[in-house]
Amino acid sequence: MKIDNSPARGTRDLLPAAVAVRDHVLSTITEVYGRYGYQRIETPALERIERLSGGQGGENEKMIFQVLRRGLPDRVEAGTELAELVDLGLRYDLTVPLARFYGQHRAELPTPFRSFQFGPVWRAERPQKGRYRQFYQCDIDMIGEPSMLAEAELIEATTHALNRVGLTDTTVRISDRRFLATLATEAGVPAEAQDGFFITLDKLDKIGWDGVAEELGRRGFESGVVSAARERIEALGQVPGDKVTDVLGEALPSLAEDVVADIGTTGSCLNEIGAVHGIRWEFDPTLVRGMGYYTGHIFEVTAPGAAGSVAGGGRYDNLVGRSLGTDVPACGFSIGFERIVDLLSEPRTSERLAVLYDGDVPTPTVLTTARELRDGGRAVAPVRRSGKFAAQLKRLEAAGFTAFVHLRADQDGLEERPLRGEN
Template sequence: MKIDNSPARGTRDLLPAAVAVRDHVLSTITEVYGRYGYQRIETPALERIERLSGGQGGENEKMIFQVLRRGLPERVEADTELADLVDMGLRYDLTVPLARFYGQHRGELPTPFRSFQFGPVWRAERPQKGRYRQFYQCDIDMVGEPGMLAEAELIEATTQALNRVGLTGTTVRISDRRFLSTLATEAGVPAEEQDGFFITLDKLDKIGWHGVAGELEKRGFGSEVVSAARDRIEALGEVPGDKLAATLADVLPSLPEVVLDDLATTATCLSDIGAQNSVSWEFDPTLVRGMGYYTGHIFEVTAPGAAGSVAGGGRYDNLIGRSLGTDVPACGFSIGFERIVDLLSEPPARERLAVLYDNEVPASTVLATARELRGGDRSVAPVGRSGKFAAQLKRMEAAGFTAFVHLRADADAGALEERPLRDD
């Protein structure tokens, strides 16, 4: 039987040039986050299915890859419930595993705990350009800090990491789940129906107010609800940072004072961050984010040339309590690693030297020559001589080598001449 050698649908193989870009992005982000005191942890790809499907993952819970229990028979009864067959699932993000991690290891961790994670996640997406069933996330989280310092530091560290990677001119969009709840309440949306209302509102940038109104009507919301929400949202468009709290208080009189204070603090911090890192910011009353576990500030970062956001996160003070039985303040930021890599099409420049050796040269001599030539940030690898000389040089250049030395059987290794593969 002939085996299909293509990767699984919705996944992909990565060639060395693509991996070089990814390694550069990851090492740069890791270095920046490390300077802010974030420590890298690792969590398993598999989590218990009841944790992944606990109602906090929003739409992502519909895309969990579920894993069958061990030891099942080859055939099961036709009326067997799926829950009786499944006990694990592949993680769909890194935040839910972090909450479980912190609940298990809290006694061994400092307060606040600054966490950094990088790893693959899986979602049963419909494969299309830019959307994969397996992709990588890059997260930082601060656990145990109740104040706005967490939000401000996460935003500062992440925007600086993006700048260092090469994404400049970014914009931070800010909102707050408590603001959204007040907005929905004043517009006449019952508390138990607000999740559905937010899911539809989150599509505003894709389908516009006409599309949002149509979907809300299908969900049972009357035109007066849509009109009331729209009036309040449009009254908050393009509000200057120094007038944000006052404008919010006028538009939403029932908005709690603590929310106004938190947003005012964040606005001050963002103004300082923007002045230092050339980052702009705005309050976006339509920003929702899909995860059900957010409890306070939510934020996203957009960049020129990027379709959608390149990073996003928010505060989730109740999620860890599912493991501990008591709530712990927490805030996190996830970088859209795959989107950033797609925006950076060229790998970083790095010198790669080939030791092109004739077949008669002993292996010990080849290895000793390569060893002596390695130094600094240069990569040196032996390559056996084969085929036509010019054709082989072209193959070496295509493989990423920038220069070569030719090691012949009668050559003096100390007098080898380095020659570029491309004459610019």
């Protein structure tokens, strides 16, 4: 039987040039986050299914790759519930595992704890351009800091990192789940129905108000409720940053004063961050973010040429409490690593030297020559001479080499030549 050598649907192989771009992006982000005091941790790919499906992951909980229990028979009885067959799942983000990690290791960690994570996550997406079933996330989180310092620092560190990898002229969009809850309540949405309301509202940029109204209608919301929410949201659109706090109080009389004050504090910080890092910010009343665990500020970053946001996050003060039994303030920001890499798809140019050696050169001589050339800090790899010379030089250049030396048994000294232009 012939085996299909293509990767699993919704996944992909990465060639060396693509990995070089990813390594550059990751090393740059790691260096920036380290300067802000964030420490790298790792969590397992597998989590208990009850944690992943606890009702806090929004639409992502419908896309969990579930793992069968060990020791199941080849056949199971008809009518067996899926819950009886599954005990683990592949993580769909890095925040839920972080909450479990902190609950388990809190006594060993400083307060506040600044966490940095990078790793693969899995979602049973419908494969399409820019959406994969396995992809990488890059997160920073601050746990144990109740003030708006957490939000402001996370935004500054993330926009700084994006600038360093080459994404400039970015815009930070902010909103607040408490603001959205007040807006929904004033529009007539019952508290128990607000999660479903927000899940649909989160699709506004993709399906427009007509699509949102249609889907909310199917969910049982009356047209008057949708119209009332739309009226309040549109009244807050395009409000200048320095006017947001004034307008919020007028548009939503029942909005708590501390929510308005928090938005004002963040706005003041963003004005300073923008002056340093060249970013803009705006209050976006349509920003929802689909995760059910957010409790306060939510934010996203957009960049020119990017379809959708390149980073997003928010405050989730109740999630860690699922592990500890007591709530702990927490806030996080996730960089869309795959989307950034796609925007920076130009291959990295670094010096790589090929030692092109003839077949009669002794192996010790080849290794000694490569070792001596490598002492200068360059990447050096021996490659056996074969085929037509010009064709082999083309292959070396395509493989990422920038220069070569031709090592022959009867020669004295080596002449280093650039690959570009030699073939």
